[in-house]
Each structure stands twice: as structure tokens, then as C-alpha cells.
Amino acid sequence: MKKLFGLVCCLSASTAFAQADIKQQQLIKKSTIHASITVGYGGIENPVLDADDVTSPILPSFAYYGDNWYFDDFSLGYSLYETENFYVDLLGRFNDDGFFFELDGVDKLYATGVVRSSSGRPTLPTASPINLTPIERDLSYMAGLSSAVNVFDAMWLSAAYVHDVTNVHNGYEILLNGYQVFELFSGTAGIEAGINYKNEELIDYYYTVSPSESKTRLLSYNLESATNYYLKVSYEYPISDSFTLDFKLKHTWLDSNLANSHMINKNGYFSGFTGITYHF
Template identity: 35%
Template sequence: MTIRVIKATLLSVLLLGSSAKLQAKDVESVSPGDWQISLAAGYGALENPRAKVKNISTWVLPSWYYYGEDFYVENFTLGYSLYESNNFIVDLQTRFNEDGFFFEFDGLNKLLLSDILGYTPVKLPLNPKAVKFEDIERNLSYLGGINATWVARYLDVSLGYYHDITGLHQGNEIQLRVKHSQRFQWGALGFEIGAIRKSDNLIGYYYDLTSEEQGPLRTNFEPKPTTNLHVRSVINVPLMEQVNFVGILEYTWLGQGITDSVLIDKDSYASGFVGISYAF
């Protein structure tokens, strides 16, 4: 897999990762053994709330899924069904921690898109001892945990607990998502509202400065648990066999535990994609 495909695939985790059940397949039945790989061409963008760091964009958005009897894969989310009835589902799940994308994407974005976008970094600050926020690196962590979903007539309500299984920060997240999807003759619409509580260990790893990074800069940032809120909408319109128009828009409000960090200069960010997908 090339770096270009990796970049587009990681962006699909943020844009499509938790929205798979909000698309057209959400309002259709999925049987054991079903799988699909799709590739969307269009334009996708993700605002990066980090200070002095460029936003993230892509022209290609791959996605895939596979459903077995109990095991399933939705992009980079792996799951195993512990219990399932008509109205209640309990799964074991693993997924990427989204905070790491703001650091991993930065390097790939500079490598691949600087010439295409005509981007020339401004060399700041002039003081060689001052921290350069754009050079700060963090690793992408992977989370594992348990997720329970209550399936009602008009809404799906999911509550999940996920803990760092890569040993980077030993942090955790509690995720609450409320979803609604509706099928029409022309296609499908999906909506989601959610809240994600992040622990102080996770916040400290991604948003606090190490002593080496601080240099002459001294901050009073104290990592503390914080909750992000988000809304998401998805539209899927079949155009012909295996070809769909796909539109995704998500807006996230960052909790104070993140916005207090000197690494962050936005209190919210948007992401989205619009394009044509082809299912193989």
C-alpha cells in the first residue's frame, strides 16, 4: 500500500469509519459473508485544530467492510459480536483513536500535497529555541473495548468504552452516539449526534508539551478529562449499478480540556466529503 493510499484510507476512518451504518447499507439487511470494497473520487477535507498546521484534504476515499457470523470489519474497526437480538447488540471492538490523526496526517499532508496546493510553510518562530508546533509528533494509538447498541424503531443508541491497547498513553474513551437513518426512493439519509469523553491520560499524551518541547515556553496546562460533541449527516444516492453519489458532513466541538492546550487554536472543526463511489 502506498503512502497516498494510506493517507486517503486514514481520512476515510474519520469520515466514514463510524458512519458505515448510516449509509445505504444501514437501511438494507446485511447477511453473514457479505463484503464490499468501494472507492470514492471527489473532494474531502478535515480541519486540523492544531496551531500553525495546515488542514487535511484528499481526492480519493476508499472504504470496505466484511461481515461474518460473529466477526466483522468496517474500515479499520474490528468487531466481534457477543450478543445480538432484534433490539440489542453487544460487541467487542477495536478502532483508531482520532486524536492521533491530527499528528500523523500532518507529515503525510506535507509530503504529498505541498506541491499540488502550492503550499510554502512560513518559518516561525524566529527564536531558534522556541517550540515549533508544526514539528511536534505524536503516535497514533489503537483502542479496544466493548460497545452496546439499542436498536429502536427510529433511533439507534450506542454506548462504548475503549481503552488504549497500544501502550502509548493508557487512556480511554467513553463514546455515546445516537443515529437515525431513513431510506427514500431516491436514496438514503443518515444523521448522528454524539459525545466522546476522553480521559486525562489521553489528553496529556496528545495535547500537553514535554519538557523538551516547551523550551523557554512555560504553560500552566493541566490535562483533565474532557468531552467532545459532534453532529454528522450522510447522504447516499444510487446513480447506477454499483455507483453512488456520497456526501458526508461532520462538525465537532472540542472540550475545554483540549482547547486549553497551546497546541490548539480552534475550539471546533469540520470535516466532509462529496464525490462518486464505485463498489467492487
């Protein structure tokens, strides 16, 4: 259940910042609960070293949009100002970095001693006795402002600023993205590109390995703020009034400084889901 919870949150994270695709396509009718479940295959690559990827055969979704407030899966929002081509919202959502640690039990890293070092050779610390502690990171909930403007007929540009309100790391994120929808083969296709800036406090909390968490002697490595980039494509094809064929694929490119840190073993990761969706 925890893995499914994290999968839903992570796959819906980008749309929590920009509801432009929903508003543009008018897929969500106000003051109505919208629920669906997709049966197929999907998941998230976990970029943390030696952590398992998360996959699932089902992906549920649950949303409600009122006149001023909404929730979409685990994201919350309140509309401060809205016109046909522009809106400003209060926004709340989980931070996706925390799920990389919650989903797979990354505490096993400290026991196996596989945390990557710059030398590539594991050596035991000289301190005795060796009292190692698990690598544990808490989930944080972020809240702030998001805004979007319709620059062309079906293209939106959006920006968001969210700050940790759960006193986990007291960091913040800034996200900028653009989203375009268009008709394709009797269905609806979308393409989204974005930049996600995470400040030093957030990056340091999640990705710094302390000496007590690793059997490997770690050379000094200072983490800084990180700017990640992503590209997302989606396609929805109606089969009937209740069923659609859905495809979503997103690739995130990690900041080079973050990708070379002790805890990460790749330059980026994929996430997505494809299957048949039933709309309740």
C-alpha cells in the same frame, strides 16, 4: 498514502462505534466482501496549531461482515450477542487524536516556535544550549465493548467503551450517540449526534507540550479530561446498481479546556466527503 490511510480511519471512526446505520439499511450482506471507492472531494480540518488540513480526491472503503466478526476499513469487531433490535460487540479501532500528528508532520511546531502561549508573546527559554525535540505522538489502537439498541423504527442509541491496548498512553474513551435514518428525495439520509469523553491520560499525552518541544516560554496549563460533541449528516442517492451519489459532513465541537490549550487553535473542526461512489 499515510494521509489517505488517516483520512479513511478518521472519517469512519464514528461508524466504528455504531454499525446501526449499516444494519438498519441492510447495506452489508453477511459473508461477502464489500469494497467501494468514492471520487470527489473531502478531508479533515486539523485543529492542531499550524498543522495543515488533510484533503483527498478519493476515498476507498473495504468491509467484511461474517456471522460473528467483521472489519470495516480499519475497525475490527466481534459480535457477542445480537438480535434484530439490540447487539453487544467487541470493538477495536485507531484513536483519531493520533492522526492529527501523523498526517502533517507537526514536529515543525518546535522549529518555528509558534506554539501558542497565554501571553501571546514568544520568548526563548533561559536554558542554554537550547536542545529542542520534535513534537511526536504515536498512534494508539483502542479496544473494548460497544452496544446499541433500536428505540424506534429507524433510530438507534449506542454506547461504547474503548481502552488503549498498545501501551501508548493507557487512556480510554467513552462514546454515546444516536442515529436516525429516513428516506429523502428517493435517497437515504441520516443524522447522527454524539458525545465523546476522553480521559486525562489520553488528553495529556497528545496535547501537553513539554518545555523541550517549544521555543516559546509556555505558562503553566493543566490539561484535564475532555468531552467533545459532534453532529454528522449523510445522504446517499442511487444512480444505478453500481453507482451512488454520497455526501457526508461532520462537525466536532472541542471541549473548552482542550480548545484553550497550547496546542489547539480552534473550538472545533469539520470532516467529510462528497462524490460519486462506485461499489465493486
